[in-house]
Amino acid sequence: MEEKVIFSGSGGQGLMMIGKLFAHIMLEKSPHLTFFPSYGAEVRGGTSNCQVVLSDKEIASPLVDEASSLVLLNQPSVDRFLPALGKKGMAFINTSMAKAPEEGNVYGLPASDLALEAGSVRAANIVIFGAYLGRRGFLTQDEAREAIRNAFSGKGEKVIAVNDAALTRGWDYF
């Protein structure tokens, strides 16, 4: 298993949350993994991002130079990270807030609008996370739903339902 993914958006869009969640989901599935957050002044500036690397062998750097996946929620993130996408990589872009170039490996979806339909615009991160997981095939849809349910278990049934719906909308989009 080899995956180098960057999750990026503006602060508050929940990119760190899905990055950490992804790392925890993959803890038992990937022999080696790293999660690396952007920290410090960078967090207060344009983008908030985190990077997850999965590998069968030891990981030298938790920083991604050539991404196999990009999950981008706003325009500054697209501007900054799309050039780092590898030839065989996939980019998932929130077209509610950014322009997705029409290229074969770029998957645009209106994550914020889909999240609104699911019950809350705040779930845009889960919509795009669903699309990413659905295309990437690291886990089944049932496993993904279970992970989302667990991640929001302390927040009440209503929040779980919204995020479950958001995940499904993203997963089924492509």
Add this chain to the structure above:
Amino acid sequence: MGKRVLMNGNEALGEGAIRGGCDCYFGYPITPQNELTAYMAVNMPQREKVFVQAESEVAAINMVYGGAAAGKRAMTSSSSPGISLKQEGISYMAGAQLPGLIVNVQRAGPGLGDIQPSQADYFQAVKGGGHGDYRLLVLAPASVQETHDFAAQSFDLADKYRMPVMILTDGRLGQMMEPFELWEGKIETFDKPWALIGAKGRSGNAIHSYWGQAPGLEIVNLALQEKYRLIEKEEVRFDTYKLDDAELMLVAYGTSARLCREAVDLACADGIKAGLLRPITLWPFPSREISARLARMKKVLTVEMSAGQMVEDVRLAVNGAVPVEFYGRLGGAVMTVREIYEKIKAIA
């Protein structure tokens, strides 16, 4: 084997220290080590241990001095500028022969510098930093697992030798999350007849580094040096990778050693016989271990996130036997595997 968990290096260090028997933690906020202080703020009181947010780095290290004087396993953590402030206290601990753990999650300097990772505090950690003829036992982890394990093991080392131990990590290792197995080793217990716990049925103990007149102080210093020679004999730790048939020896520690490992793989795939020696203890430095492996080497390459600090110790170990090259990035910049690989190709 302990349970496999996922935490960042700073939190893993905190959990390791607690498992290693840490009785009291004293800290002050500074990035990029804040997760450690926050972890201790939650987890020390839960386990009925002492946590105090000190008013300054200076106060924090002196609280460690107090806790250690009371016979407890005491620690503090900070990042580079904060460690500079602690130097006086560290020197006093060394002088008074007090054990304790000091963690430096290195960031870039000089001055306020930046919060990005760096290895430019090697001199400060290894060559002194504070005043006087003293040493710290310096451990340099290269993974979250090692960060956790070394924290757990450090108190035994500190108590065994009655001296402060430093864990020298950096912003990348501190911020990075990586799976690791929880340390479930056994803690050694050490008699501390010197500790200040109340002079019950005995004359009062004194913890001090002041020795009034020169003869006494020289004797104390000679005893310290004797202890350091013993540690140099007993406690050197290092790791090697593909070094057995190598002709180019890379020497790197911590984050840069991780990068060198992959660069060695790339070089070997190209037919370049490269290998890595990774010092784990920066003091005592694996000098003999380096010099013993020079017979087949054509060159040595030291890689650091600094202008070249450890490379001085490497040159002393090599002692002119083969050329020693250096590659470094400064001011919070971290080299890529590709950069190291290009350097290897250029000199091989």
Add this chain to the structure above:
Amino acid sequence: MVMTPVYKKPKTLRDASMHFCPGCGHGILHKLLAEIIDELGIRERTIGVAPVGCSVVLYDYLDLDISESAHGRAPAVATGISRCLPGAVVFAYQGDGDLASIGTAEVIHAANRGEHYVTVFVNNTIYGMTGGQMAPTTMVGQASTTCPGGRDPETMGNPMRMCEMLSALDSPSLIARVKLDGPAGIRKTRATIKQAFEYQMAGKKFPFVEVLSPCPTHWKPRPGKRWSASARKWRRFSRSRCSVNSACRTGIFCCRGFDGSRLPRPLRSRMKGNLTNVIPAKAGIQEVLA
């Protein structure tokens, strides 16, 4: 004839001849501490913290568990010890350069956290060990090697009033200023420090006693004259009474500065109006200068 001892060396005082200068207050204070610790029967659970300064070798004179601390850091060391040994009686012995200059931050924060240890703050208005330099508490007009023309408040500031400063905090349970001047002053010093130890043993927070103490060496007495100018200033200060003493029923430490000047008007009027506004009711601050 049966002889009964009426006086003997306290058990906690070691059999050592002290290095202090003739007339120095430290020797008296060391003995008072030893007597108090014996009286309270707490020698085996008392931990002392010594400063950097003339009293650095406290452990050579008191037979107790004692730690030296870096200059000014005694409050941090005492914090570390007392947090780790909740049942112990911990005290820090600090001079004026140690506590009021290089260690100002440490003492204020230890006081604010309400740490459980006694502070004995020995104020002799000068750096003794280093050879008589200006201290934060040096009196206006008092000469030293670093203010040879006398302390000038225009450029050197006025003497720091640590009791007054610390009394602005809520945590300390006792703040008192006493003096080692004459038998009555010494007796009061003893009683007050003993009270501070009792407070600490009762779990009350941060009892603090400032002890005005003479430094006959660096006050530079002139040949043929009994008191130097510094000593005269000190005596005048140490005998000065609270300017609103009649209102000081709950007790308040000196309302005059080291130079005998009055406190700023706002503070004075607040004191006159309602003492409890100035000093928290729970704090047993005392006027023991007389």
